[in-house]
Amino acid sequence: MSISLQPVKGTRDFYPDDMRLRNWLFDIWRNASRRFGFEEYDACVLESEELYIRKAGDEITGQLYNFEDKGGRRIALRPEMTPSLARLVLQRQSSLTFPLKWFSIPQCFRYERMTRGRRREHFQWNADIVGQPDQMAELEALSLLLTAMRMMGLGPEHIRVHVNDRRLLDAILDHIQAPRENHLAVMVVMDKRDKITPEELNRLLEEQGLSPEMTARLNTFLAMRSLDEVLAELGECEAIASLRTLLERLEQSGLGGYARFDITVVRGLSYYTGTVFEVRDAGASLRAICGGGRYDSLLSTFGGQDVPAVGFGFGDVVILELLSDLGLLPQLDRELEFAVIPFSQNEAPLALQIAQGLREQGRTVSTDFSYRKLKKALQRADATGALKALLLLPDEAAQGLAVLRDMKTRTEETVPLAGIMEQKAD
RNA sequence: GCGAACGUAGCUCAGUUGGCAGAGCAAUGGAUUGUGAUUCCAUGGGUCGUGGGUUCGAGCCCCAUCGUUCGCCCCA
Known part of the structure; x- marks a missing residue:
């Protein structure tokens, strides 16, 4: 049926x-x-x-x-x-x-x-x-x-x-x-x-x-x-x-x-x-x-x-x-400030916590808990229109750090997790 | 209400005279075990709108039905 x-x-x-x-x-x-x-x-x-x-x-x-x-x-x-x-x-x-x-x-x-x-x-x-x-x-x-x-x-x-x-x-x-x-x-x-x-x-x-x-x-x-x-x-x-x-x-x-x-x-x-x-x-x-x-x-x-x-x-x-x-329809892309990407389940609680903190700052944040390869995760982040990807990787996380990647310029910097809440997307 | 065309994979569409169900894109996995624009490989995915009929055999022919588009008609 x-x-x-x-x-x-x-x-x-x-x-x-x-x-x-x-x-x-x-x-x-x-x-x-x-x-x-x-x-x-x-x-x-x-x-x-x-x-x-x-x-x-x-x-x-x-x-x-x-x-x-x-x-x-x-x-x-x-x-x-x-x-x-x-x-x-x-x-x-x-x-x-x-x-x-x-x-x-x-x-x-x-x-x-x-x-x-x-x-x-x-x-x-x-x-x-x-x-x-x-x-x-x-x-x-x-x-x-x-x-x-x-x-x-x-x-x-x-x-x-x-x-x-x-x-x-x-x-x-x-x-x-x-x-x-x-x-x-x-x-x-x-x-x-x-x-x-x-x-x-x-x-x-x-x-x-x-x-x-x-x-x-x-x-x-x-x-x-x-x-x-x-x-x-x-x-x-x-x-x-x-x-x-x-x-x-x-x-x-x-x-x-x-x-x-x-x-x-x-x-x-x-x-x-x-x-x-x-x-x-x-x-x-x-x-x-x-x-x-x-x-x-x-x-x-x-x-x-x-x-x-x-x-x-x-x-x-x-x-x-x-x-x-007339070809006057606007090009409307998805809009998102941050894509938070935990590398594995180990970083998932951290991702949840950081995403929540950013959201309370008024930022738009999407989390990706699929634990796919970073290649796929970044492709997905790009498709969501994310301006920045926050990569939570095991080695960095162990030192209280995260990788913040600018999706437009394709550059990244290592930032302390404690300072994440002050990050702006643009 | 009338007329015409169309309906096949998530999307766009091929499919020859009736003879094994196809391509591109998308998805998923891999090449590359921690990094998105190119490339290559593999995989999954179909009641061929639906229901009947003809036929050894129907995506293809016939009938009906539903839907979509276009043109009339009608009407904001």
Whole structure:
């Protein structure tokens, strides 16, 4: 009888080598977040199923990892973090001091078919500013994620932030006199623009009550590449002014090179109410790396009062694929200060004692009690990334001495055991 | 859900028309009995994803199933 050793379909194992890379990414996310004054929070990966069903209707149930627990409760593994954030905020809405600047790195699950850059499980950096109606919230969110991008070595030549505004799309749809109650459905169709044929697109738009003339005018708008073009056709409006100042202020922050207006950015989620953005690789070979925007009415859908909010989600899968494609993954070696190597069992108690002493000094120390030939022991020590090897050899030990070998320079010195605790690795 | 390709040692992969299960790297031991980059030798390691079928004989052909990858579809 044998069991499958493979991870559950769509999930990953993280061996130590993989874990170093994951921690490198998480460290960047955490450090960038802290630099911007964001506080970390978390919640359990298990949530009530209703949290997601209430949000988007029953349709999403098919993509939930869900089950009934022994108490008959409907439970789901969280597919995204925002509903949990909303729950946490609503729970203490009256005692929290707004605006909140919170971040988290949750593992999220979706039961769905896998494609490049999408698995059934991933980690997704979430950063949200809750309770800040001013556009400065958007600017902080964008600056935060671009700072993280920079920390990964990604410049404007690698990635772009495509910025749009739901209010602009509404204004355009009003302008062409599309039925107001169909705006959301039309936006969903527009989101598919690149994936279907023009004929198909026109047919879907017609289903949403757009005449051929209206569709033609919409397509004219969607082909526009600059705000000025839109302004000339649509006239001044709140969304254009907002986008203009957003781009100007990014420019002033030195981040303008990353950002551009992109009228085709819609985002699938229905709760966005203003600015929307996506980060894509410059070669456009991968799916969106990161996406977000303003969602001022989400909390009210959970039964609270409206609270202005801006946030983004940034998954670990696509970004690591991009960094790999660009050759920007860091070389991460194991790190260890001392490898303590007793020659035989006779020196083992001494090794244990010395290792413990060094560890109490805060040093990282690995012991090798395999008593292999020194050749093998040193090879092993090198593989662990040890900076120094402390060889406990019979003759020296008898005189209260040990051999301290520098693994980089391959030089060694004989040191008294009594002074070992003062040794530094570098 | 649809289509295609793939699944053989820890890893990367060969395996001819159906005829003894292979290589490189890694591991372990030795050459070198107390010192890591080179070299040489040896050793261990396989349900050939799984289950059926055809056949004297299947890693190879057929069916099913699971998994992986890619492209659609769908969706963040």
